[in-house]
Amino acid sequence: ATSTPLETSVRLVVHFPPSQVIITVSPSQPKVGQQTDLTCMSSSSNPAAEIIWVRNGRRTTGIDLGTVEAENGGKNTTNR
Numbered sequence: 001a002t003s004t005p006l007e008t009s010v011r012l013v014v015h016f017p018p019s020q021v022i023i024t025v026s027p028s029q030p031k032v033g034q035q036t037d038l039t040c041m042s043s044s045s046n047p048a049a050e051i052i053w054v055r056n057g058r059r060t061t062g063i064d065l066g067t068v069e070a071e072n073g074g075k076n077t078t079n080r
Helices: none
Strands: 022-028 039-047 053-055 059-060 064-070 074-078
Touching: none
Parallel strands: none
Antiparallel strands: 022 039, 039 074, 053 059, 064 074
């Protein structure tokens, strides 16, 4: 036995998916033939979420608006 308490620490990296994904449409009620912007934002996740757009069954390119620090050590991701 020892009279001095023993201590140790371990750093854990916890991976978790976003709990929410929000897609917004601008303008909110587009008309036929009108250009429309879709923006997808994921809530906090670790690692940062990868947002992929699919149109008519084919992957299409979005505009990466980046990631920002979020709750629980995760990141919010936005793509348009």
